[in-house]
Amino acid sequence: MPSKVEKWKDEVYGNEIREHLMEFAEKGWDAIPEDEHDAWFERFKWWGLYHQRSGQESYFMMRIGTPNGVIKPGQLEVIGEIAKEYATGPVDNPEFGEAYCDWTTRQSIQLHWIKLEDIPEIFEKLEAVGLGTQQACGDSWRNIVGCPVAGKDKHEHVDAWPVAEDLHETFKGNDDYSNLPRKWKVAIAGCDEGCGQGDINDLAFEPAEKDGELGFNVRIGGGLSRKEPRLARELDVWVPPEQAADVAHGMSALFRDYGDREDRFNARIKFLMDEWGPEKMRSVLQEEYVDFELPTAGEDMRDQYSYNTGSQDGHNDHVGIHEQKDGNYYVGLNVLVGRMGADDVLELAELADEYGSGEVRLTQRQNIIVTDVPEENLDEFTSEPLLENYSPDPSPFMRGSIACTGTEYCSLSIVETKNRQVRYARWLKDNVELPEDHKDFHIHLSGCTASCAQPQIADVSLRGMKTRKDGEPVEALDIGLGGGLGDDPRFADWVEMRVPADEVPGAIKNLVNNFKNAREGGETFRDFVADRDEETLAEMVEPEETDYDDPYMHNTKMTWYPYAEDDDMQASPAPTDGSGEPLPSDD
Numbered sequence: 410m411p412s413k414v415e416k417w418k419d420e421v422y423g424n425e426i427r428e429h430l431m432e433f434a435e436k437g438w439d440a441i442p443e444d445e446h447d448a449w450f451e452r453f454k455w456w457g458l459y460h461q462r463s464g465q466e467s468y469f470m471m472r473i474g475t476p477n478g479v480i481k482p483g484q485l486e487v488i489g490e491i492a493k494e495y496a497t498g499p500v501d502n503p504e505f506g507e508a509y510c511d512w513t514t515r516q517s518i519q520l521h522w523i524k525l526e527d528i529p530e531i532f533e534k535l536e537a538v539g540l541g542t543q544q545a546c547g548d549s550w551r552n553i554v555g556c557p558v559a560g561k562d563k564h565e566h567v568d569a570w571p572v573a574e575d576l577h578e579t580f581k582g583n584d585d586y587s588n589l590p591r592k593w594k595v596a597i598a599g600c601d602e603g604c605g606q607g608d609i610n611d612l613a614f615e616p617a618e619k620d621g622e623l624g625f626n627v628r629i630g631g632g633l634s635r636k637e638p639r640l641a642r643e644l645d646v647w648v649p650p651e652q653a654a655d656v657a658h659g660m661s662a663l664f665r666d667y668g669d670r671e672d673r674f675n676a677r678i679k680f681l682m683d684e685w686g687p688e689k690m691r692s693v694l695q696e697e698y699v700d701f702e703l704p705t706a707g708e709d710m711r712d713q714y715s716y717n718t719g720s721q722d723g724h725n726d727h728v729g730i731h732e733q734k735d736g737n738y739y740v741g742l743n744v745l746v747g748r749m750g751a752d753d754v755l756e757l758a759e760l761a762d763e764y765g766s767g768e769v770r771l772t773q774r775q776n777i778i779v780t781d782v783p784e785e786n787l788d789e790f791t792s793e794p795l796l797e798n799y800s801p802d803p804s805p806f807m808r809g810s811i812a813c814t815g816t817e818y819c820s821l822s823i824v825e826t827k828n829r830q831v832r833y834a835r836w837l838k839d840n841v842e843l844p845e846d847h848k849d850f851h852i853h854l855s856g857c858t859a860s861c862a863q864p865q866i867a868d869v870s871l872r873g874m875k876t877r878k879d880g881e882p883v884e885a886l887d888i889g890l891g892g893g894l895g896d897d898p899r900f901a902d903w904v905e906m907r908v909p910a911d912e913v914p915g916a917i918k919n920l921v922n923n924f925k926n927a928r929e930g931g932e933t934f935r936d937f938v939a940d941r942d943e944e945t946l947a948e949m950v951e952p953e954e955t956d957y958d959d960p961y962m963h964n965t966k967m968t969w970y971p972y973a974e975d976d977d978m979q980a981s982p983a984p985t986d987g988s989g990e991p992l993p994s995d996d
Contacts, residue, residue, distance in 0.1 A: 415670045417448040418548065423587035426452045434528045438467040438984050439992065455549060455587070457542025458528070461521070462820035464969025467984035467992070468498070469523040470818055472545035473535065475771060476577035477570060477597075478516030478557040478778075482767030487538045488518060489754035491531055496751070498522030499982050499989065500973045502817070504828045508751040512744055514811065514863055515594070516771040517545060517552040521818055526987030543582055548589045550580045550661065555597045555605045557770040557778055561733040564724075566616040566710060567599030567623050572653045579654050586661050590668030590676035593661055594632070597625070597653070602724045603714030606773055608640045608898045609633050609866065611678045612660050617647055619707030624649040626706045627656060629690060630682030633860035638900050639679040644691050647707040659698030667693070711896040717774075717851065718895030719868055719935030725849035726774045728808055729801050730787060737765075738787060739780045742799040745834060746812040746827050747775025749799070756795050764790040775811055806837040809851040809868070813861035816965040817972075822856030824873035824884040824910065825961040825971050830854045833914055836957045841918045844925055847934065851893075852917070854886070865900040866892040868934050869917060875964070876907040883962045884910045890920075890946055891938025902938065904947040910962060915953030923949040 411419070421429060430453060433440050441449055450460040457472040473488065480488070488510060497508040498521065511519040523531070535541055544550055556562060559570035576595065580586050586593075597614040598605025607613025607628055614625035625648050631641030648656050660678075669675040682690060695703050715723025727741040742757075749757070757777070761767050766781035777799070782790055791801060800807075810833070813819070815826025833852070843850055853867035864870035870889030875882060886908055889901030908916055927949075928937050938946060965971035969981035982991045 411670050412673050414451055414548075414673060417451055418588055420448075421452055423455060423549075423584060424582060426455050430456055430458075431529055434525050437987060438525055455544060455547035457545035458523070459546060461818045462816075464978050464981040465818065465983050467525065468521070469525065470814075471520045471523045471531070471542060472513075473518040473520070473540055473542055474545040474552040474581075475517055475540070476553045477555045477559060477573040478771035479570070480769045480771065481539065482762070484538050484540055485758040485761065485769050486755060487534055487540070489751050489758055491534055492520055492754060493751035495524070495527045495531055496520040496522050499985075500970050502828070503972050504831050505748050506750050509748050510751065510754050511814070512747040512749070512771050512775045512777060514747075514773050514775060514861065515552050516554050516557060516773055518771070519814070524985070524987055524989065544587075548591050549587055550589075550593050550595065553577055553595050553597065554610070554773060556600045556602070557604070557727060557772045558731075558733070558739055558780070559599060561735070561739060561780060562600050563732060563734045564602055565600040566618075567625070567650060569597045569599035569605075569614070572614070572650050573597050575654055576657055580657070580661070586665065589661065589665050590670050591673065593664060593678075595657065599625075601710050601713040602716045603711065603718075603894060604716035604724065604727070604773070606717065606866075606894060607631065608894050609638075609863065610641060611664070612657060613641050614648070614653055615709055615711065617707035617709040619647045619704060622649060624707065625653060626709045629660065629687070630679040632677055632679045633863055633865050634677070635674070635858050635860070637679070638860070638865050639682070640898050642682060642687050643706060644687055644694075645706045646691060646694075647704045652701070655699055655701070656694075656703075659694050662698050663690075663694055714895040716895070717866060717893055719849070719851075719893040719933055720895065721846055721849060721933055725851075726776065726808065727772050727778055728776055728803065730791070733781070736784070737780075738782045738784060739778050740782055740787070740790065740801050741772070741776055741778045742796065742801055743803040743808050744776050744799055745807055746810055746830050748827060749777070753795060753798070757799075760790065760793055760795065804834075804838040805843055805848055805850040806834045806841070806852070809849060810834040810854075811851070811862050811867070812854040813856050815856040815873075816968075817970070819856060821859050822873060823875060823966060824856050824886065825965045826854050826856045826862070826873070828972070829910065829959065829961055832957070832959065833917075836914050836955075837917060840914075840955070841921050843921060844928070846931060850934065864889065864892075866894055866898075867901065868893070869920070870901040870903070871913065872903075874907045876909060878909045882964060884965065886910055886913055888913070888916060888950055891935050893935050899939065902943050902946065904943050905950045905952065908952045911957060911959040912952040912954055914957040915955040916950045918955070919951035919953060920949050923951075
């Protein structure tokens, strides 16, 4: 039997949701029948809207898709204006103020506190500059990720941007692919650094050479969700750039037709790959979904990959000042946990216009890049006061921090994340010294097992849990070590469970000190972890209280907003009307 979500989608889904969404926006929150909330909230995702969690009824998170992370000239200013005008909630965040943008691990944008009544105006402003929210969420093609400096990078074999743009234009809003069994995540990269992170995507195109021609090898079935991580597997298929869309059509159609629609937990291509194996997957693709002979895989460039590998060589991210192939430069700015205040977004838009082409790009490490900066503008640009907070040369602990949304807005999260990881990074910067040869050290904090912060591929992986301390329930984190991608990808080993959140910085400090004392020669942290068993690694973690003070130890999941002065559920102003005023109670 189809799942209940499949039944909801059979009634209304895809492009037709927009008409209903506009009707609800005109009439207000109360127009959505209470017994149909779950169905409509599931459908709204297709148009980039997630209803926020308990205590925040009538407010939505809005996700804006930017394929390959490309934000064209003029678009960033509009994004900042929308954030400032429409994404201001009833309570300020103590670290980030009243309105902000979140840059995500899929190179897209999230805004919070969006009211239903404002959606038509927001859509109009976005679409006027070529932006949109269509299929930013939902059971369909998601935002296409890849090398954020495609077309500009000196290290690329193939310019993947035209291919990513073609895939975006071909499959966004396409009714034939609008209703898939679950989300469909695609990565494409043409560089020798592997920054598309294809290993953790449903469908990955990675640079490869065959018979003297450059194109892409195809991998299928990667993903990190829940406790079922998978690395994408070789399909033994090579495609030239002009046929990438044909293969993408075939694979997503195959998933549409054969994916599990009865059990949503199993409705991902990685589980179908488990069941079928690469040989059958390739055979069905060839026989049923493409009308040309699929070439076998070419010689790939994975042995050159450096992105998020822990190797300390090459690009582990795009932070810093880097020369483009046209002689200009791109400047990668560190945005701690991917959150930037709306005023800062607007200022950065002005600086990008003044010093570059006005174009910026987002990375999978929640950072932002200003492109096309002439060499003569570099000194003046990097001296701008804004870059004191968004540095191109940050501490490794600031540079390596990623965090998901957490209990601030997400109903799935178990712990507070964004503000906590900010505090962790600052404390570690002031109290812990990495070896001099370690300029990159990645710490990813995910509020639950959904893995939105990609914790399994970090040097130190943190995953939200609960425990008891001194007889009281407190927020806690599992600690994993040694994850990363590259030519030899591996997931983190989870070595310590349910560590009280205030003891995690001490645990990381002790771990780093033990690593420095026990490493051999120039051994990297990732190699160090790979060469030791879990028991040995667990002994090196040593959770410990320090002078670090964590204000979010209580159960933030049970609050209406973790940072509100009065945070119990009864204090919530929600649901509210289009002006943000509480709606009358039914009592």
